Amino acid sequence: MEYKKKTKTSAKIFAKSSKLHVHGVSHNIRFYEPYPFVVKSSTGKNLVDVDNNKYADYWMGHWSLILGHGQKNVKESLKKQIDKSWMFGTVNEQTIKLSELISKAVPVAEKIRYVTSGTEATMYAVRLARSVTGRKIIAKIDGGWHGYTSDLLKSVNWPFTEPESSGIINEEKIISIPYNDLDSSLKILKKHAKNLAGVIIEPVLGGGGCIPASKEYLIGIQEFVHKNNSLFILDEIVTGFRFRYGCIYPIMKLDPDIVTLGKIVGGGMAIGVMCGKKEIMEYADTVGKKKSERSYVGGGTFSANPVSMTSGYATLSYLKSKKSVYSKINSLGEFARKEIRKVFDGKVVVTGKGSLFMTHFLKDDITEVTNAVQAAKCDSQMLQRYHFKMISHDGIFFLPGKLGAISNAHSKDDIKKMILASENF
Ligand SMILES: Cc1ncc(COP(=O)(O)O)c(C=O)c1O
DSSP: OHHHHHTHHHHHHHHHHHHHSGGGOSSGGGOOSSOOOOEEEEEBTEEEETTOOEEEESSHHHHTOTTOBTOHHHHHHHHHHHHHOSOOOSOOHHHHHHHHHHHHHSTTOSEEEEESSHHHHHHHHHHHHHHHHTOOEEEEETTOOOOSOGGGOSSOSTTOOSOSSTTOOOGGGEEEEOTTOHHHHHHHHHHTGGGEEEEEEOSEETTTTSEEOOHHHHHHHHHHHHHTTOEEEEEOTTTTTTSSSSOSGGGGTOOOSEEEEEGGGGTTSOOEEEEEOHHHHGGGOOTTOOTTTSOOOOOOTTTTOHHHHHHHHHHHHHHHHOTHHHHHHHHHHHHHHHHHHHHHTTSEEEEEETTEEEEEEOOTTOOOOSSHHHHHHSOHHHHHHHHHHIIIIISEEOOTTSOEEOOTTOOHHHHHHHHHHHHHO
């Protein structure tokens, strides 16, 4: 097998990894058959594995690296920061610099709290919504992915009927609603209106299939939520700073109460952000409040560490000064979607927005992909084979089965190579 021939060192190292780590990995989705190649370095658009194979990367660090791997400005800033040291555990100016950028670009970020993962940010958002409203139920989307917090680990993988994991309690406090189906969603929400603390939604369903929400859907859910004194939480961990300098919600004329960010705003270092309207975020202020009045949401040894703050600041500064990055990568995304559709001529739906795209091989009676159910009913094995063939034969890396992200380090030629590889497949 071509892959095994060219990844012999990876095979040896991964065997070692498997002895030490559960299933050889620390994030479940990083494993794929027969074994994942082991990366030794990365630069620009490329990953290089321990056998010196180079791959044009469309996974881009869980879609966090919008400027590509090892981008010069970010690297220089990080080197300077490392010289000053990397962990203070105290208030630092690097945090303030990043927050100034975020609060200008994301108007709802009147107050901000940093953590070191998206999972923590959404966990806190849920707790805050419960504190503010004094209610317990949180609604999420069928197929919505907000990280591994037990508070949201329900209805992630189709058919959404079984618990996602053992060890989760109070699952009945999480309800789920169908994406892009306003009438059915409102019907479910109405049943829980009095106990509904909030609804959390990704404006583009990421893990669930790279599917944009319609504006009418988001507005309709938001209207219901606000009418019933619940909170509207937008999870922009994937979408924040992905399509434009800022979030997606202002262009959809949305008015979220809490927004979560991550990935891009950390510039490739560990980060999670919970931000929102002042009067809501103030519940997290512990000073002068009884335990029963406050939302206890500020923790994390590495929260707002100077390294993450510095790489986030360098990344956002670069994006701010070069907004052409967005026109470039958004149009490359458009080009990729159009050309992939052409290659597979009626046999696929290519979903996505801007620089994010995902190919769904149609199966049975599925003709469109507007929610996670339709995405799950597509031929996921074919998608895995398509991605794996590009890894083993074409030097192109998508995490098998996942959406692709184009970075500023990619060129039109790269996309053309990927299209050619698709044709060969
Ligand atoms: C929309 C969304 N929210 C939350 C998370 C969790 O972020 P993290 O993996 O940093 O915990 C992810 C991760 O992919 C995500 O896509």
